[in-house]
Amino acid sequence: MKFQGTADYIATDDLSIAVNAAVTLERPLLVKGEPGTGKTELARQVSLSLDLPMIEWNIKSTTRAQQGLYEYDAVSRLRDSQLGEERVHDVKNYIRKGKLWKAFEADQKVVLLIDEIDKADIEFPNDLLQELDKMEFFVYETGETIKARHRPVVIITSNNEKELPDAFLRRCFFHYIRFPELETLRQIVEVHFPGIKEALLTTALTQFYDIREQAGLKKKPSTSEVLDWLKLLLAEDLSAEDLKKSGTNALPKLHGALLKNEQDVHLFERLAFLARGGR
Known part of the structure; x- marks a missing residue:
């Protein structure tokens, strides 16, 4: 699995080296650069080049790390219990899978894009440290541990709006996309x-x-x-x-x-x- 750009995406040598290094090391590739230099498009082209499905998680200022794992809809379960719904007896009916969960349970390796991570709260990257490092997380409501069947190719983009924590940076392979000559x-x-x-x-x-x-x-x-x-x-x-x-x-x-x-x-x-x- 080697990325060398595609017919629709001109990748410089240093960018191709960075992508392939991250894939070899099985570490997230953290990509920074000016807005509009093709950071998000890079993930899509890596997906095409390596013939891997892509899962895209677009980060907003209100996004919480937990949403990438799963969300438990306790309100709906309470309402269903009051209405006597049969489905209330299975807590899994109220678990909404996040993007990381979907990437972890995929039948094949996927490209997981975490786009514009610096938009979120400063604690957001730290809250994903263990999950991205060990490629697993625990679901408290069901008592199960979700482990990645195939370690995804994780590409994380940042517009440098906020400094990212050192502990998070240590776990990534870093590349800055310079403006093209x-x-x-x-x-x-x-x-x-x-x-x-x-x-x-x-x-x-x-x-x-x-x-x-x-x-x-x-x-x-x-x-x-x-x-x-x-x-x-x-x-x-x-x-x-x-x-x-x-x-x-x-x-x-x-x-x-x-x-x-x-x-x-x-x-x-x-x-x-x-x-x-x-x-």
Whole structure:
């Protein structure tokens, strides 16, 4: 089982090495990077590449670690007991299996994505230490221990919004997805827009990297945003010459796909104003 990217996902050598190292070590792969650099998509492509089913657990600010194991619906059981329901005698009828339980009981190895773990409470990673390490957990209501039939490939993503506990980090193989260099980004674009005109691509990517490197930018546009921008440029049938007309420091054509807050828009408006001599 070796991951080397797919036809739809350009994986750098260091990313492929990280995925395969985590699989070999049987440790969770913790992936960090700027939003929009393909962290979530990585798990989907690993699933496709290794021909493994995928289970996805999307974390929110209200998500609790227990929800990944199971939830016991005591309220429903109480209501059914008052109504004299026969099902009330089997507590398993009120156990709702979480994503980890489903991954552990799967008939084959699966890819388990725990997406954006840093959105949850700071204690969330610590609450999953033992379960991810030993690949088992205890169900108190039924007295059974759930063990993984096949150790899943666990991929955990983080946008670096919170520091993760050291004890959790020790149990992971870590990889930071750096923003792609020009040649890699060209390959990514070619996957999504095969046959795009060279002049348009060169001009667009030059402007894109100029925007990313602009001092004072609050949010740098990401890979997903440049793909959205190129899609719009192609839909509008704009040429390289059309892009050049905007000038180096002016707002780029269809800039709403790249600049996502008013501070950054005002920055480029100011640069355009200064480029015109402040008149």
